[in-house]
Amino acid sequence: MNDSIEIEIPARADYVSLVRLVVAAAAELAPSLEPSRIDDLRVVVSEATTNAIQAHLRSGCPRPVKVCCRCSDGRVSVTVRDEGPGFDVKALPEMPPPESPARLGRESGMGISIIRTLADECFFRSGPHGTEVSLILNAA
């Protein structure tokens, strides 16, 4: 089995749930992924897609966000591409420790950390013309 689907969505937040739904449904067709891993997939895809949509909204980019999902017997890989202004993944500010009073001032900035924890592999390629986030979840 080596199936691939591609989705193009308008850069609107209310499309994120649709992407989660489609990617999770595609992954369920790949019988090697445990249900708990499909839950993880929904989270990381949500993070990457929302970031992509926000990049388009911030820059006024009118073009769609592209999501590609490939399912094989041993893994599911998802690539989310935007045409926003890009970001330096190495320059993201560190989250204050949870006990620090400053922690309650940070309501954002946790998405990349969640992706790195839940995905088996993740790659960020970002430049002035856009960002590509690749997410890989392997079967147990």
Added chain:
Amino acid sequence: MSVTIRRHENPPWTVLRVGGDLDVVGAPDLRQAVVAAVASGSRLLVLDLSELDFVDSFGIGAVVGVLKRLRQRGGDLALVCPSPRIRRVFEICDLDRILALHDSIDGVAEAERLGSGSAWRRP
């Protein structure tokens, strides 16, 4: 699925039962519900996530904002979070280190009965 929020009073707490998806779309609804609860005098809030289907960092961020708003006013927040997969996202973000996560509303009541503030903060 969008987020659903139902509020009921369980003195001295206000309980917000949150269902559906707590993501970038649902997070503003949670913030709005909490602003309304605080404006009406609520200071001890329980977010009951028993019916929550999904949470990501945007939902987590809203919960951080709720916690900040309450603690700035001398109040506090407890979560009812029986689902391991929802709880896991909170744990990845280390919120289990500053928030009390309970398995049920009864668990909040029991911790409250035992005192020492463990209903609201991680011991």
